[in-house]
Amino acid sequence: xxxxxxxxxxxxxxxxxxxxxxxxxxxxxxxxxxxxxxxxxxxxxxxxxxxxxxxxxxxxxxxxxxxxxxxxxxxxxxxxxxxxxxxxxxxxxxxxxxxxxxxxxxxxxxxxxxxxxxxxxxxxxxxxxxxxxxxxxxxxxxxxxxxxxxxxxxxxxxxxxxxxxxxxxxxxxxxxxxxxxxxxxxxxxxxxxxxxxxxxxxxxxxxxxxxxxxxxxxxxxxxxxxxxxxxxxxxxxxxxxxxxxxxxxxxxxxxxxxxxxxxxxxxxxxxxxxxxxxxxxxxxxxxxxxxxxxxxxxxxxxxxxxxxxxxxxxxxxxxxxxxxxxxxxxxxxxxxxxxxxxxxxxxxxxxxxxxxxxxxxxxxxxxxxxxxxxxxxxxxxxxxxxxxxxxxxxxxxxxxxxxxxxxxxxxxxxxxxxxxxxxxxxxxxxxxxxxxxxxxxxxxxxxxxxxxxxxxxxxxxxxxxxxxxxxxxxxxxxxxxxxxxxx
Amino acid sequence: xxxxxxxxxxxxxxxxxxxxxxxxxxxxxxxxxxxxxxxxxxxxxxxxxxxxxxxxxxxxxxxxxxxxxxxxxxxxxxxxxxxxxxxxxxxxxxxx
Numbered sequence: 001x002x003x004x005x006x007x008x009x010x011x012x013x014x015x016x017x018x019x020x021x022x023x024x025x026x027x028x029x030x031x032x033x034x035x036x037x038x039x040x041x042x043x044x045x046x047x048x049x050x051x052x053x054x055x056x057x058x059x060x061x062x063x064x065x066x067x068x069x070x071x072x073x074x075x076x077x078x079x080x081x082x083x084x085x086x087x088x089x090x091x092x093x094x095x096x097x098x099x100x101x102x103x104x105x106x107x108x109x110x111x112x113x114x115x116x117x118x119x120x121x122x123x124x125x126x127x128x129x130x131x132x133x134x135x136x137x138x139x140x141x142x143x144x145x146x147x148x149x150x151x152x153x154x155x156x157x158x159x160x161x162x163x164x165x166x167x168x169x170x171x172x173x174x175x176x177x178x179x180x181x182x183x184x185x186x187x188x189x190x191x192x193x194x195x196x197x198x199x200x201x202x203x204x205x206x207x208x209x210x211x212x213x214x215x216x217x218x219x220x221x222x223x224x225x226x227x228x229x230x231x232x233x234x235x236x237x238x239x240x241x242x243x244x245x246x247x248x249x250x251x252x253x254x255x256x257x258x259x260x261x262x263x264x265x266x267x268x269x270x271x272x273x274x275x276x277x278x279x280x281x282x283x284x285x286x287x288x289x290x291x292x293x294x295x296x297x298x299x300x301x302x303x304x305x306x307x308x309x310x311x312x313x314x315x316x317x318x319x320x321x322x323x324x325x326x327x328x329x330x331x332x333x334x335x336x337x338x339x340x341x342x343x344x345x346x347x348x349x350x351x352x353x354x355x356x357x358x359x360x361x362x363x364x365x366x367x368x369x370x371x372x373x374x375x376x377x378x379x380x381x382x383x384x385x386x387x388x389x390x391x392x393x394x395x396x397x398x399x400x401x402x403x404x405x406x407x408x409x410x411x412x413x414x415x416x417x418x419x420x421x422x423x424x425x426x427x428x429x430x431x432x433x434x435x436x437x438x439x440x441x442x443x444x445x446x447x448x449x450x451x452x453x454x455x456x457x458x459x460x461x462x463x464x465x466x467x468x469x470x471x472x473x474x475x476x477x478x479x480x481x482x483x484x485x486x487x
Numbered sequence: 488x489x490x491x492x493x494x495x496x497x498x499x500x501x502x503x504x505x506x507x508x509x510x511x512x513x514x515x516x517x518x519x520x521x522x523x524x525x526x527x528x529x530x531x532x533x534x535x536x537x538x539x540x541x542x543x544x545x546x547x548x549x550x551x552x553x554x555x556x557x558x559x560x561x562x563x564x565x566x567x568x569x570x571x572x573x574x575x576x577x578x579x580x581x582x583x
Binding site for chain 2: 098099100102103194195196209210235238239241301304306307308310311318322325326327328329330331332336337338339340341342343344345347348351353356357359360361363364367373374376377378379380381382383384386418419422432433434435436460
């Protein structure tokens with residue numbers, strides 16, 4: 001089975017012109033998954049029969065001349081954290097191993113309404129906590145560029161399935177970098193929208209003030225197409241923004257003359273891999289050659305972003321995950337014991353080490369005597385971080401930076417060092433704290449053949465500028481067309 | 488600030504997590520490291536700064552006060568570890 005090289009937009013054209021059927025396309029991807037995913041492990045579950053049945057339905061509606069949704073016939077992989085009544089939603093946790101949601105998340109409902117073929121559910125760090133997908137309770141996912149290396153996380157399966165040619169489009173979630181970091185490490189494009197741009201209804205909550213759903217794909221056009229499909233106000237999510245959704249796909253192709261690109265002084269400091277720095281600086285030169293003006297700016301509080309994040313995110317997590325009590329859904333201990341003991345045992349038996357660590361950290365930061373020193377303090381620093389960005393975006397339209405300080409690390413390399421794993425989020429967490437949109441796109445390779453990512457960030461709701469900036473770079477370079485030949 | 492084993496035991500009870508001896512030992516060490524890192528926030532002057540709980544400060548989103556169908560009982564109970572078709576079943580709240 002040869003690998004499908006086309007982007008989602010190209011495939012959509014073939015589908016619309018009748019040159020390929022949705023069944024054929026779906027079968028091609030299923031065949032590819034059957035071969036490649038034995039090595040990569042991106043998918044937790046693939047329901048081939050359901051996907052083919054759905055594709056057949058779309059084909060017959062197309063033949064009958066009925067109106068079809070905007071993704072009609074395109075396979076889409078979904079991270080196993082968004083509720084879908086047609087399958088379990090496990091969050092890669094023993095806690096929800098058998099959880100069958102009673103309703104669809106808004107994002108899944110929108111994908112179904114757009115006639116996407118939901119091809120499978122992708123692996124992730126348990127409850128989206130982690131940066132390597134090693135915290136999945138069920139399986140390891142491998143980086144398609146080097147099978148000894150991690151794909152990043154927490155949306156590691158979402159990035160690896162696109163990088164491995166097993167899905168043209170994929171949905172991830174990003175709380176501190178969980179779309180952009182794995183996209184960067186796997187050499188694909190990943191976008192975290194503005195907080196509130198995409199509904200969180202039916203997304204299993206990790207840190208509610210930071211979580212956001214977003215697309216991963218091989219090109220910026222594909223990202224725009226998928227974002228257009230899932231974005232928008234949702235009365236079921238009171239934090240979703242009641243602002244019209246622009247036609248992202250039509251705003252991509254505009255010259256960059258006059259675009260002001262910011263480079264953050266603090267980003268190019270100690271700890272940044274020299275190869276990553278060189279590659280990112282090369283990408284910035286491409287922007288200059290395309291007519292953008294580059295300006296150095298400062299985000300003085302950016303060095304506190306990881307510390308701020310690792311107070312706020314675990315605090316929200318400890319509160320959100322209190323719902324797993326062995327009563328309403330999820331795992332309950334088999335031991336015969338009192339109610340409180342049942343809670344304590346059920347949670348201890350079903351949560352993995354990183355989830356426990358974050359719950360403990362959050363419960364500590366919120367506990368009497370420490371609330372002011374940690375949680376309240378972090379919320380104040382969060383405002384300073386946001387104000388830095390507000391000031392920066394008076395001077396520039398986009399901020400360019402690395403996605404991570406280094407290319408993909410080895411599986412197991414950081415597994416026993418939680419703090420080092422947290423520091424991988426250095427360049428990505430600020431966007432979540434400030435609610436900004438950010439995109440990660442391929443901009444080169446290390447000497448050892450590992451992808452290196454470029455991150456662009458924009459002010460809230462400036463996704464059009466962000467996508468245009470990413471797209472014009474991709475038109476001028478060919479990094480996004482590179483595919484791993486390892487699998 | 489160093490976190491003691493007693494702190495970890497207290498927080499574990501608050502968080503309703505029954506930790507093993509090994510977990511108590513490793514979490515005491517790991518949480519101390521992480522909190523030690525987070526302690527750098529103390530050096531930031533935040534005296535005149537209001538906390539920011541939400542990046543997009545949306546306030547007072549009202550929903551219409553109308554009766555809508557809620558989740559049917561059967562569906563609400565479908566994922567419960569223990570129920571009697573009417574309600575969730577739990578162990579005795581007051582132990583002996």
